[in-house]
Amino acid sequence: MSKIVLPSGFTFDYTNVLNEWAVTDEDMRNEFDNVANAVKAAAKVRFNGVVDGHLSKDGTPEKVLFPELPYVEDDHLNSEAVLKRLEALGAHAKESIDAVVSFGIGGSYLGGKVLFDVHCGEFWNQKTAEQRNGYPQLYFSGNNADSKRTKELIDALKDSAARKESDFKVMLIVISKSGSTIEPMSNFMVVQEAMLQAGIGVEVIAVTDPRDDEKETLLHKLAVSQNWPIFAVPDGVGGRFSVFTEVGLIIGAVIGFDIRSFLDGAKEIDQACKSGNMLQNPALLSAILKYIASEKYGRTIEVMMPYGDSLKSLAEWYVQLLAESLGKEKADKSGRYGRTPVVAVGTTDMHAQTQEHQEGRLNKVVTFVKVADWETELVVPHTYADIPTLEAFSGLDLATIMNTALEANSEALTGDKRFNLTIELPTLNAFFLGAFMFMQCWAIFYEGQLANVDAFNQPGVEVYKKLLGPKLAAHKNK
Numbered sequence: 378m379s380k381i382v383l384p385s386g387f388t389f390d391y392t393n394v395l396n397e398w399a400v401t402d403e404d405m406r407n408e409f410d411n412v413a414n415a416v417k418a419a420a421k422v423r424f425n426g427v428v429d430g431h432l433s434k435d436g437t438p439e440k441v442l443f444p445e446l447p448y449v450e451d452d453h454l455n456s457e458a459v460l461k462r463l464e465a466l467g468a469h470a471k472e473s474i475d476a477v478v479s480f481g482i483g484g485s486y487l488g489g490k491v492l493f494d495v496h497c498g499e500f501w502n503q504k505t506a507e508q509r510n511g512y513p514q515l516y517f518s519g520n521n522a523d524s525k526r527t528k529e530l531i532d533a534l535k536d537s538a539a540r541k542e543s544d545f546k547v548m549l550i551v552i553s554k555s556g557s558t559i560e561p562m563s564n565f566m567v568v569q570e571a572m573l574q575a576g577i578g579v580e581v582i583a584v585t586d587p588r589d590d591e592k593e594t595l596l597h598k599l600a601v602s603q604n605w606p607i608f609a610v611p612d613g614v615g616g617r618f619s620v621f622t623e624v625g626l627i628i629g630a631v632i633g634f635d636i637r638s639f640l641d642g643a644k645e646i647d648q649a650c651k652s653g654n655m656l657q658n659p660a661l662l663s664a665i666l667k668y669i670a671s672e673k674y675g676r677t678i679e680v681m682m683p684y685g686d687s688l689k690s691l692a693e694w695y696v697q698l699l700a701e702s703l704g705k706e707k708a709d710k711s712g713r714y715g716r717t718p719v720v721a722v723g724t725t726d727m728h729a730q731t732q733e734h735q736e737g738r739l740n741k742v743v744t745f746v747k748v749a750d751w752e753t754e755l756v757v758p759h760t761y762a763d764i765p766t767l768e769a770f771s772g773l774d775l776a777t778i779m780n781t782a783l784e785a786n787s788e789a790l791t792g793d794k795r796f797n798l799t800i801e802l803p804t805l806n807a808f809f810l811g812a813f814m815f816m817q818c819w820a821i822f823y824e825g826q827l828a829n830v831d832a833f834n835q836p837g838v839e840v841y842k843k844l845l846g847p848k849l850a851a852h853k854n855k
Contacts, residue, residue, distance in 0.1 A: 381659045385645055386749075386803040387812050389659035393791045394666045394742065394798055404669050405655070408827070412665055415826035416653040422822070423651075426613060430708050431831050441833050442613030443818055446621035447644035447811075454611045454622055455640065463623065466582070466606075467630035471511040474548045474580070475541065476502075476534055477631050478568060480519030480561040481552035481624075483701075485584075485610075487694040488620025488814075489628030490517060494690045495810055496634040512633045513548070518568060519561030527564055531571045538577050546578040548631070552624055554586050554610040556596025584608045584624055615833055617698045618818055621811075635807040642811030650819040660819035663798070667716065667742055667820075668827045676742045676796055677716050680734060683746035684723035684783045685805070691746070692720040695817055702821045702832040714828040724782045735789060743790060743797040746813070747783055750804045751776040 379396075381389045394400055422428050426440030433439035445453045449460060470477060479489055493501070493515055502514040514537065518530055538545035549572075551565045572579045583600035586592075587609040600607045608623040619625055621643060629636045652658040655665060670676035679699065681692040696718040704715030721730050723745070734743055755775045761767040770778060783799075790797045800816075802809040825832030 381649075381657065381662065383645060383649055383659075383812075385642075385808070385812070387645070387809060388799075388801040389663065389816075390799040390801065391662060391666060393787065394670065394796045398794045399796050400666050400669045400674070404673060405665065408665060408669065411827050412655065412661070413653075415661070415664075415823050418826045419650070419819075419822065428831070428833060431833050434834065434836070439833075440613040442611070443615075443618040443621070443822075444647065446614070446618075447640045447647050447815065449637075449640065454609075454614065455626075459609075459623065460626075460637065463608075463626055463630040463636065466608075466627065467512075467633065470513050470548060470631040471633070473546060474513045474631070475506075475545045476514040476516065476537060477548045477550060478516045478518055478530070478534075479550045479552065479628055480565040480568075481517075481550075481584075482520045482558060482560045483697060484616025484619045485552040485558075485561065485624055486517060486520040487617075487690065487697055488625035490690045491620065491694050491810070491814070492625060492629045492634050492639075493517075493632060494687045495805060496629070496807070497632055498687055501632075510633060513631065515628070515632055519551070519564040522560050522563060527567055531568060534568075534572065534577065535575050538575065544578055546580065547572055548580045548582060550582045550584060550627060550631075551596065552584040552610065552627075553596050554594065554616075556585055556594045556599060562596075581605045582608065582627070584627060585610055587611070615701075615835070617694075617701055620694070620814060621818075629807075638807040639811035642808035642813075643815035645808075646812045646815045646819070650816070660816050661823050663816070663820040664823035664827060666798070668824050670742050670796055671716050672828075674796075675740055678719060678741045679716050680719045680721050680730070680741055680743040681746075682721040682723055682726065682743055684779050685746075685748055685751075686722065686725075687805070688746060688748075689720065689722045691810075691813070692722065694814070696720055698817055698821055701835050703825060703828065703830055705830050705834075705836065707829045708831060709829060711829075714830050723786065724779055727782060727786055731786060734795070735793065739795065741795070743787075743795070745783055745787060745797060745799040747780060747799055747801045748776075748805045749780070749801055752804055 379392045422441050423444045426442050428441045431439060431441060442454060446455055449455050449457055501509065516530055518527060534547060549565060549569055551561060553561050569579060583596050583605045585596040585607065586594045587607060589597065608627055610624055611622055614622050626636045650658050650660045655662045681695045683691055699716060699718040706713050734741060757771050757773055759771045787797050787799060800813060802813060821832050
């Protein structure tokens with residue numbers, strides 16, 4: 378078995394990609410110079426925030442600051458003052474707020490949704506306030522311009538207000554760096570108006586560009602004029618990395634998620650990612666294996682397959698991170714790069730996608746995510762002991778069944794020489810979630826360097842935005 382195991386027990390198992398029938402030692406040796414350059418680039422971005430060739434969408438040099446995020450220091454984006462302010466907001470929400478609605482799209486939605494799904498679970502909003510330890514219900518909106526769902530959200534909030542004997546209060550968290558992002562801003566205005574018309578108390582929190590100079594954003598101006606509290610969408614951290622900033626941490630704060638432990642998990646991974654030794658640096662090794670698998674062996678699709686329903690949004694977060702970071706033209710204009718990410722959930726998609734994974738084209742790397750100890754035991758009873766098929770799995774814990782299915786899936790793929798990796802978390806908590814997500818941030822950085830693409834811009838996203846504005850204006854003029 379070939380594994381990197383960190384002191385916490387976080388494990389990256391690469392046995393089924395680095396071997397004589399997949400990516401070989403010779404393949405790795407052929408990339409040593411490329412890897413050495415990526416390691417130098419990592420040291421540089423840590424030192425001064427500079428990634429050679431990276432420009433903002435305005436065409437000006439822009440720092441890349443995600444490496445500092447796990448470290449709570451006075452001169453960092455995550456200072457002690459920032460965390461205390463977030464924690465104070467969380468205490469206020471626990472004391473005074475019945476429901477929170479978060480309005481965001483892309484990285485302003487996906488990261489916070491992961492924190493919610495892992496910490497709260499699917500049935501959080503059905504629990505009593507006491508069962509939620511006083512923390513409010515939480516809903517997400519603004520990640521689509523979907524009138525049906527927004528109407529259903531409004532109705533749900535009104536129903537909750539009607540059932541409460543005392544005053545019902547809603548906090549609206551609107552997240553947009555510019556304040557002109559159509560989906561969150563349009564939904565925010567619709568929901569705010571509906572709450573006010575229904576006589577429901579509303580507080581608004583703005584998460585936006587904090588500058589108040591000549592580049593002050595629309596949302597910042599609005600927040601100042603309305604006296605809304607303002608939290609930061611910082612420069613130097615793209616949305617897909619922003620779960621480790623106030624953008625994501627604010628969602629954690631209002632549900633009682635341990636944001637400090639989350640950053641500590643990221644810190645452990647970051648320490649490992651400082652190594653230039655591939656066999657000690659899980660992000661670097663992951664990047665080089667996937668890069669070679671793509672470029673030499675045609676494995677241009679990555680199936681991100683966590684085992685556990687609450688981790689589906691983690692795979693969805695990774696889809697944006699990979700697609701938006703690496704799917705683009707190379708910096709030297711010599712060609713294009715990209716690997717297509719696919720969301721799968723075990724065991725659900727063993728009954729939906731695995732046929733393709735097992736016998737379809739040899740164009741995939743499957744990344745499994747395993748939680749070793751779910752800290753919840755539900756044993757299948759011996760209800761039908763006289764039926765051999767059912768008795769075969771009676772007496773087993775559901776988590777054991779799920780994790781054994783992962784092992785069988787990996788073994789089956791390996792038996793047909795199909796590339797697969799496994800990341801194992803000792804348990805599912807804020808620390809190991811932070812470790813997993815920050816590993817992927819560094820892996821994307823390294824792969825961008827190996828592939829010669831700027832992992833921190835998104836020029837393809839800007840194309841449709843330029844077309845959308847005039848089209849919407851045309852509808853208003855009809």
